[in-house]
Amino acid sequence: MTTQKFVTLQPTGDKLPLVGFGTARISKEDTEQVVYNAIMAGNRLIDGALAYVNEAEVGKGVRRAIADGIVKREELFIVGKLWNSFHEKQHVKPIFQMTLDNYGLDYIDLYLVHLPFAIEYVDPKGPFGLTNAKNELKLIKAPMHETWRELEALVDAGLIRNIGISNFNVQLTLDLLSYARIPPSVLEIEHHPYLQQRRLIKWVRSQGVQVIAYASFGNAVFEAVPQGTEHLKNLLEHPVIVDIAEKYQLSTGQVLLVWAISHQVVVIPKTVNVSRMKSNLDINHIRLDDDDQQKIDALEANARFNDFYANNYGFDFPIYD
Numbered sequence: 001m002t003t004q005k006f007v008t009l010q011p012t013g014d015k016l017p018l019v020g021f022g023t024a025r026i027s028k029e030d031t032e033q034v035v036y037n038a039i040m041a042g043n044r045l046i047d048g049a050l051a052y053v054n055e056a057e058v059g060k061g062v063r064r065a066i067a068d069g070i071v072k073r074e075e076l077f078i079v080g081k082l083w084n085s086f087h088e089k090q091h092v093k094p095i096f097q098m099t100l101d102n103y104g105l106d107y108i109d110l111y112l113v114h115l116p117f118a119i120e121y122v123d124p125k126g127p128f129g130l131t132n133a134k135n136e137l138k139l140i141k142a143p144m145h146e147t148w149r150e151l152e153a154l155v156d157a158g159l160i161r162n163i164g165i166s167n168f169n170v171q172l173t174l175d176l177l178s179y180a181r182i183p184p185s186v187l188e189i190e191h192h193p194y195l196q197q198r199r200l201i202k203w204v205r206s207q208g209v210q211v212i213a214y215a216s217f218g219n220a221v222f223e224a225v226p227q228g229t230e231h232l233k234n235l236l237e238h239p240v241i242v243d244i245a246e247k248y249q250l251s252t253g254q255v256l257l258v259w260a261i262s263h264q265v266v267v268i269p270k271t272v273n274v275s276r277m278k279s280n281l282d283i284n285h286i287r288l289d290d291d292d293q294q295k296i297d298a299l300e301a302n303a304r305f306n307d308f309y310a311n312n313y314g315f316d317f318p319i320y321d
């Protein structure tokens with residue numbers, strides 16, 4: 001049986017599992033059963049977002065697992081995200097309510113600002129992305145301090161337990177901390193051996209912010225990679241990772257997850273495969289030798305794959321600069 005480990009969030013003291021489950025890019029048809037299976041496998045942290053266009057199905061899977069007695073609501077940690085089209089203060093509450101209704105829950109555990117820039121309002125029934133129908137990125141003026149006030153009000157109303165940020169850098173986080181009455185509990189970022197973001201992580205941690213990693217397998221799961229990163233070996237097949245996997249009798253995917261949680265970074269791998277759901281979770285008891293951990297640290301390449309620059313989003317917007 002898998003033993004979960006947790007980190008404690010500030011300011012609430014809530015417990016966040018070190019290993020969770022991501023729900024991006026799971027088809028609408030499959031999502032309910034996949035999420036149900038993920039909870040059956042022992043997952044308690046479910047990372048969702050309006051932009052994944054499967055919130056209602058995530059909610060169905062969660063509620064079925066609760067109804068079947070597999071888990072109690074309070075044992076689950078459910079995450080949602082505010083999409084860029086709804087940062088203006090008048091849109092935050094209604095769009096959050098839509099997420100809550102999609103999930104069919106009374107509250108969620110963590111609500112993140114998905115990305116740190118606002119774009120023009122669209123019909124929340126979707127479809128929506130970063131660009132409009134004409135393939136243009138339409139930025140609007142919606143100050144983050146106004147967005148954050150609305151999120152704080154939702155915490156006050158008991159509808160969200162923790163609020164957080166995603167894809168923010170140090171400067172944006174510093175500014176947010178200057179006005180936040182309720183500070184962010186979490187920063188969710190791309191994180192893998194090729195993009196370790198050590199300075200960002202060290203600093204946000206010093207401010208009491210817990211880091212969640214996405215894309216823990218790095219370039220292995222991207223169909224197209226940005227210019228300048230094509231030379232990097234597929235991380236799941238990298239000789240350093242393969243050797244360590246053989247030594248500890250793990251899969252290469254497990255090695256990458258163990259490496260991250262050993263750095264106290266929470267991981268949320270997505271899989272539709274039940275045996276991977278179990279093996280991705282079954283890592284809390286494993287520790288790599290310092291030497292092996294350092295061999296993986298040495299793979300740092302400052303290579304960001306989920307970038308909005310020189311890649312396939314159709315526009316160049318260097319938000320991480």
Ligand SMILES: NC(=O)c1ccc[n+]([C@@H]2O[C@H](COP(=O)([O-])OP(=O)(O)OC[C@H]3O[C@@H](n4cnc5c(N)ncnc54)[C@H](OP(=O)(O)O)[C@@H]3O)[C@@H](O)[C@H]2O)c1
Nearest residue numbers: 022023024047166214215216217221253269270271272273
């Ligand atoms: N905040 C943000 O901006 C942001 C951005 C991206 C993602 N996210 C969140 O982070 C989650 C994870 O990111 P992601 O979905 O992009 O990628 P990921 O979880 O890093 O990778 C998913 C892919 O890896 C495969 N996989 C899963 N476990 C594996 C293992 N042990 N070995 C080898 N392959 C494995 C899966 O295939 P199978 O399904 O076939 O097993 C799937 O194709 C998302 O689901 C989402 O919740 C957040």
